[in-house]
Amino acid sequence: MSKTFKLDGREIPFETGQTIMDAALAAGVYIPHLCHNPELAPHGSCRVCLVDIGERQVSACTAAASEGMEVDSSSETIQATRRAILQMLFVEGNHVCPACEKSGACQLQAVAYYTGMLAPHFTHFFPRRPVDASHPDVVIDFNRCILCELCVRASRDHDGKRVFAISGRGLESHLVIDSPSGLLGDSCFAAADKAAHVCPTGAILPKGRGYETPIGERLYDREPISIVGDVRAHEEEVV
Amino acid sequence: MNESLAVTVEGFVAESLATHGRDPRHLLQHLIRVQQRFSCVPDAAVEALSAALDVTRTQVRAAIAFYAFLHDRPRGAFEIRFSDNITDRMLGSRRLIRLLIERLGLTGLPAWGCDLVRVDGRVSVGLASCTGMCDQGPALLVNGQAVTNLDAQRMDRIADLVQEGIPLERWPGEFFRVENNIRRRGLLLGNPATDGAALRRLVDEGADAALAEVERSGLRGRGGAGFTTALKWRFCREAPGTDRYVVCNADEGEPGTFKDRVLLTDYADLVIEGMTVCAGVLGARRGFLYLRGEYLYLLPHLESVLQRRRAEGLLGTRILGADGLDFDIEIHLGAGAYICGEESALIESLEGKRGVTRKRPPFPVTSGFDDQPTVVNNVETFLAAARVVQWGGYWLRGEGTDQSAGSKILSVSGDCARPGIYEYPFGTPVHQVLSDCGAENTQAVQISGAAGATLSPADFDRIIAFEDLPTAGSFMIFDHRRDLLDMVRNFAAFFAHESCGFCTPCRVGGALLRNLVEKVAAGQGSEYDLSEMRHIGAVMRQASYCGLGHTAPNHVLNTLDKFPQIYRRRLAREAHTPSFDLDAALSEARALTGRDDVGAHVRDGSEVSS
Ligand SMILES: Cc1cc2nc3c(=O)[nH]c(=O)nc-3n(C[C@H](O)[C@H](O)[C@H](O)COP(=O)(O)O)c2cc1C
Numbered sequence: 061m062s063k064t065f066k067l068d069g070r071e072i073p074f075e076t077g078q079t080i081m082d083a084a085l086a087a088g089v090y091i092p093h094l095c096h097n098p099e100l101a102p103h104g105s106c107r108v109c110l111v112d113i114g115e116r117q118v119s120a121c122t123a124a125a126s127e128g129m130e131v132d133s134s135s136e137t138i139q140a141t142r143r144a145i146l147q148m149l150f151v152e153g154n155h156v157c158p159a160c161e162k163s164g165a166c167q168l169q170a171v172a173y174y175t176g177m178l179a180p181h182f183t184h185f186f187p188r189r190p191v192d193a194s195h196p197d198v199v200i201d202f203n204r205c206i207l208c209e210l211c212v213r214a215s216r217d218h219d220g221k222r223v224f225a226i227s228g229r230g231l232e233s234h235l236v237i238d239s240p241s242g243l244l245g246d247s248c249f250a251a252a253d254k255a256a257h258v259c260p261t262g263a264i265l266p267k268g269r270g271y272e273t274p275i276g277e278r279l280y281d282r283e284p285i286s287i288v289g290d291v292r293a294h295e296e297e298v299v
Numbered sequence: 300m301n302e303s304l305a306v307t308v309e310g311f312v313a314e315s316l317a318t319h320g321r322d323p324r325h326l327l328q329h330l331i332r333v334q335q336r337f338s339c340v341p342d343a344a345v346e347a348l349s350a351a352l353d354v355t356r357t358q359v360r361a362a363i364a365f366y367a368f369l370h371d372r373p374r375g376a377f378e379i380r381f382s383d384n385i386t387d388r389m390l391g392s393r394r395l396i397r398l399l400i401e402r403l404g405l406t407g408l409p410a411w412g413c414d415l416v417r418v419d420g421r422v423s424v425g426l427a428s429c430t431g432m433c434d435q436g437p438a439l440l441v442n443g444q445a446v447t448n449l450d451a452q453r454m455d456r457i458a459d460l461v462q463e464g465i466p467l468e469r470w471p472g473e474f475f476r477v478e479n480n481i482r483r484r485g486l487l488l489g490n491p492a493t494d495g496a497a498l499r500r501l502v503d504e505g506a507d508a509a510l511a512e513v514e515r516s517g518l519r520g521r522g523g524a525g526f527t528t529a530l531k532w533r534f535c536r537e538a539p540g541t542d543r544y545v546v547c548n549a550d551e552g553e554p555g556t557f558k559d560r561v562l563l564t565d566y567a568d569l570v571i572e573g574m575t576v577c578a579g580v581l582g583a584r585r586g587f588l589y590l591r592g593e594y595l596y597l598l599p600h601l602e603s604v605l606q607r608r609r610a611e612g613l614l615g616t617r618i619l620g621a622d623g624l625d626f627d628i629e630i631h632l633g634a635g636a637y638i639c640g641e642e643s644a645l646i647e648s649l650e651g652k653r654g655v656t657r658k659r660p661p662f663p664v665t666s667g668f669d670d671q672p673t674v675v676n677n678v679e680t681f682l683a684a685a686r687v688v689q690w691g692g693y694w695l696r697g698e699g700t701d702q703s704a705g706s707k708i709l710s711v712s713g714d715c716a717r718p719g720i721y722e723y724p725f726g727t728p729v730h731q732v733l734s735d736c737g738a739e740n741t742q743a744v745q746i747s748g749a750a751g752a753t754l755s756p757a758d759f760d761r762i763i764a765f766e767d768l769p770t771a772g773s774f775m776i777f778d779h780r781r782d783l784l785d786m787v788r789n790f791a792a793f794f795a796h797e798s799c800g801f802c803t804p805c806r807v808g809g810a811l812l813r814n815l816v817e818k819v820a821a822g823q824g825s826e827y828d829l830s831e832m833r834h835i836g837a838v839m840r841q842a843s844y845c846g847l848g849h850t851a852p853n854h855v856l857n858t859l860d861k862f863p864q865i866y867r868r869r870l871a872r873e874a875h876t877p878s879f880d881l882d883a884a885l886s887e888a889r890a891l892t893g894r895d896d897v898g899a900h901v902r903d904g905s906e907v908s909s
Pocket residue numbers: 519520521522523524525526548549550551552553637638639640641642643675676677678680845846847
């Protein structure tokens with residue numbers, strides 16, 4: 061008999077070594093997440109997948125599932141904490157959703173809707189961050205980067221390239237590109253790389269395909285993220 | 300960069316690589332040496348190191364940007380950094396910084412991470428978090444060397460020495476004198492002598508017997524969290540792996556803590572003996588002492604102790620002639636990052652990377668340095684373990700409380716007549732420490748550093764022990780003259796500066812919290828801002844990835860509860876004050892249009908005059 065734990069009252073089967081997130085995804089139950097992608101090593105940095113396991117809160121993407129545990133992923137307290145974390149991400153960068161090419165197909169925005177975030181709430185930092193359009197096929201807008209390191213992991217662990225890294229610390233942390241000039245165009249990055257297809261926000265975008273699907277008809281305009289899941293699984297439809 | 304400098308830099312890097320090896324894990328150590336030599340890490344060094352060690356130049360640059368003591372642009376030939384802990388400020392450091400700046404012909408004030416550099420490149424003035432000299436502050440670091448007991452005369456002399464370009468070796472020796480200030484000795488401090496007795500017992504009676512004594516003693520880690528030492532050693536010993544490592548955590552980054560500094564000065568033999576015993580128990584052959592960059596001045600001393608112990612057969616191959624007992628220790632320097640005291644970040648740093656907390660589990664006991672089982676213990680823990688193996692577990696049990704065997708060494712600073720090192724049995728009440736050190740009219744005690752708890756007089760009967768008030772050793776005293784909001788501002792800036800930046804709540808929450816504290820301090824806050832501080836603090840506690848973020852809001856949350864008046868008396872109004880001053884923002888437009896009449900002003904966020 062396989063082992064199970066309870067997620068919001070529902071029995072979820074799991075194998076030893078699986079995380080709460082792995083098991084939930086396999087059972088078709090949605091736990092909001094940004095820095096997680098089942099194809100890459102878990103990271104645990106965004107903290108959006110926080111769940112309650114009794115006394116403690118843990119990130120579902122890194123915590124191992126265990127027999128009989130009771131996990132709460134939908135209480136108002138958990139949702140409120142997630143909302144605050146998202147509000148922090150929104151004020152840390154510069155997110156102009158109504159004008160953004162990724163609007164409607166952006167996981168950050170969709171998770172924000174899911175948790176009931178209606179306004180940024182905190183005081184904006186308005187950092188000065190550049191846009192890097194030096195690459196022929198791909199543009200990077202650092203204003204929308206949430207430091208999830210999915211591109212870092214994809215490039216290093218999947219493409220075998222190490223194009224991206226995080227530099228600085230604290231609020232000064234920022235994504236950097238490994239090339240003599242620091243520009244994407246001078247790196248060995250290619251549009252076919254996995255790293256070009258993992259960004260949960262509009263920070264890494266293909267060039268020359270702007271607004272192909274009108275805003276209002278995009279992935280998360282049609283159905284909530286809790287039903288359709290990650291944007292990476294729908295790439296062909298949305299870009 | 301001019302070509303001849305590039306050649307010099309390349310030569311220096313080549314030499315460093317030849318002497319210290321090409322293991323990519325030595326990157327940080329190479330960078331520190333380059334920084335010491337050139338007062339920055341020049342591009343040529345980045346290129347040379349990245350080529351030789353097979354790490355990307357981006358990783359090298361990212362490490363430079365991460366560690367506070369490394370820079371990619373030159374600071375001054377004399378690089379001065381004032382310790383900016385609240386205790387230094389209470390001793391008048393701010394006034395002295397201004398004095399020196401004026402004497403050196405600089406303008407402005409340094410901010411955290413933002414140094415003033417004189418145009419001639421001769422000197423720069425910046426700030427460091429606590430440098431661990433709180434009992435003899437104000438203090439500063441000049442080219443990494445600690446100068447204590449600063450006063451106006453010393454500022455004058457330092458300015459002269461800098462103007463005349465006198466090399467550090469010829470500065471007055473008394474500037475660099477660091478006192479131990481041991482005021483109360485107990486179990487551990489009572490007797491610094493060692494003659495390898497713990498090791499002899501290990502060799503005579505075997506590793507199992509040594510571990511059994513540590514188990515019997517009930518020794519718990521002295522670095523803060525209080526994990527049972529024997530359990531940690533046992534887990535590590537039993538974990539599968541090809542190699543095992545022993546790491547001494549001498550990062551001592553917690554503001555107000557300086558006891559490890561004293562232990563490494565006068566009790567280094569015992570600390571190293573504790574590490575060696577641990578290695579014997581684990582079967583480890585290599586160990587590291589991770590020494591915070593602020594204690595650079597201790598490096599020659601520690602190297603010489605290691606050297607002597609090797610000569611005495613207490614370290615190296617066949618220790619005390621025992622077959623298979625081989626163990627040696629390397630010292631690794633930190634470079635100004637509080638998070639590197641956290642054990643998994645420390646291991647990342649040991650491996651030459653940015654000090655970002657690792658995903659746990661696996662914990663270091665099963666997967667630490669080089670992914671092998673690793674024990675990380677505090678300096679004081681190793682010292683205690685050496686004595687426990689020498690004198691037996693019951694010796695430690697003889698003092699302390701039920702769950703906290705033995706004694707605790709405290710670093711006492713702030714408003715008291717006799718700051719310094721005090722060793723007490725666990726179970727000692729706070730008020731006893733206060734009366735012993737000559738503290739009067741005490742308003743508050745900050746115990747266990749910026750990450751610890753703020754105590755009000757109602758707490759002074761509580762006891763120092765894992766059952767009640769656990770502490771890594773910091774004990775900072777504030778009397779009634781002090782405005783505690785100064786402490787809160789200092790700590791809030793500290794945590795915003797020291798967050799590693801990995802996870803959202805600590806990275807963003809810490810900065811938001813600092814900004815709100817400053818808003819209230821500037822007299823622009825409202826009740827709403829106070830509830831925001833509580834809200835952000837709660838999210839950080841709940842959702843952060845590691846202990847830094849979990850504890851970073853403590854000082855704010857504690858003082859909001861226990862000392863609400865320090866905030867309240869500054870509130871501009873009850874309800875809400877916008878953080879954005881619309882009228883001030885319009886000043887540029889007024890200047891451009893040449894208007895300054897009533898109609899060109901906004902009187903209030905809500906009320907636009909027409
Ligand atoms: C942010 C942070 C900083 C820390 N700094 C130190 C330190 O400077 N020294 C230390 O011994 N432990 C420090 N610790 C605790 C270590 O992670 C670890 O628990 C300790 O070194 C274990 O040693 P012990 O069992 O002997 O106490 C820190 C923990 C955190 C979360």
